[in-house]
Amino acid sequence: MLTSANETLDIDLLILPETNLILIASVIEPLRGANRISGAELYRWRLFTPDGSPAETTSQIPVPASSGFRSTSDTAPLFVLASYNWQRSATQALKMQLSQTARHRSMVAGIESGTWLLAEASLLDNVSAAVHWEDFDDFALAYPQVRAVKDRFVIDGKRITTAGSLPTVDLMLEIIRRRQGYSLALEVSRLFIYEPASGQNAVELSPSTAGLRMRDPRVAQAIRLMEDHIEQPLLLARLARRVGVSARHLQALFQDSIGAPPHVHYLALRLNAARRKVIETKDSFADIAAATGFNSASAFSRSYRASFSESPSGTRRRLRGRATAAAEPT
Structure with missing residues (x-):
């Protein structure tokens, strides 16, 4: 589940009553975004509830379930979602079902x-486990055999845990990054734009910084400069001077803030811009290469294939095939 792959990954979701709607969306929406942006069915999901009835969310919007949850020998990752009053569903039967199915699952979250x-x-x-900050002390006291940690999410062997809705988005982006690479994860993160309240000290968000938690304003400034110089990329030394730090310091700031060096993020921005042109326009690959800072169409094609596991022409050919199939009468 957490290694580079482009085949479809099936994920099962067990949703307990009184789960927040946003928590369900935090798991599903990044996967849906990855499918839409890639133009491929990279992820599929099935929803289960303890008794098979629609999930009763705190928003009073029921979410249909495929069926009731049962212990099976399925190997698909299992995500267990709960928000409030999880104890009401924690029957001996359900705990037994979870224990039995966990023997077969590639991952349980x-x-x-x-x-x-x-x-x-x-x-x-x-194992180490992330817990919502409000519950941390109570959890640590109740389960001393678990190493409770104050992280947004934790991946420890075949177990994953998250500390809330937004940390769950972080987790899903990390899964996409490990499976399909940094470029797709970055593009999916841009779907989730959160803007702070406006004010004199509000940090300006651009499409490239949306969805990323900026720990340092110099990183946000550097990313905006990258976004503004897609066609003629800035050298790292010049980018660092514009931000007011050394190249080495900027590399350290990027690694600390977003977990990737500047050149990786810059290349992802350019490749994502190129991918949109491949999908949305009829521009030649030479023109797309020039518009996104590549020296030649061949250099662009090599980088594109390395990032997206298909050539630019392969992307267009695949999407044309899907459009033709959709247009055919049934």
Whole structure:
């Protein structure tokens, strides 16, 4: 699940009553975004509830389920989602089902309060687990055999845990990054734009910084400069001077803030801009290469294939095939 791959990944979601709608969306929407942006079915998901009835969300918007959850030998990753009053669903039967199916699953994830249910089913013994900050002390006291940590999400062997809705988005982006690469994860992150309240000190967000948690305003400034210089990329030394730091310091700031060096992020921005042109225009590949800062169409094609596992012509050919199939009468 967490290694480079382009085949479809099936994920099962067990949704407990009184789960926040935004928590469900935090798992599904990044996967849907990855499918839409890539133009391929990279991810599929099935929704289960303990009894098969629609999931009762806190928003009073029911979410249909495929069926009731049962212990099976399925190997697909299982995500257990819960927000409030998870104890009401933590029956001995459900805990037994989780324990049995966990023997076969490639990964089991506790999403927000789902962490509690996994701990209750003894599925987090001797592993590290992320817990919502409000519940941290109570969780650590209740389950001393679990190493509770104050992180947004934790991947520890075959167990994953998250500390809330936005940390779950972070997790899904990390899964996409590990499977399909930094470029796609970056483009998916841009779908989730959060703007702080306007004011004199508000940090300006551009499409390239949306969805990224900027720990340093110099990183945000550098990314905006990258966005403004797609056609003629700035050298790292010049970019650093514009920001007011050394090249080495800028590299350290990027690594600390977004977990990637400047050249990786810059190349992802350019390739994503190129991919949009490949999909949305009929421009020649030579023109697209020039517009996104590549020296030649061949250099562009090599970088494109390395990032997206297909050539620019392959992308257009595949999407034409899908459009033709959709237009054919059934």
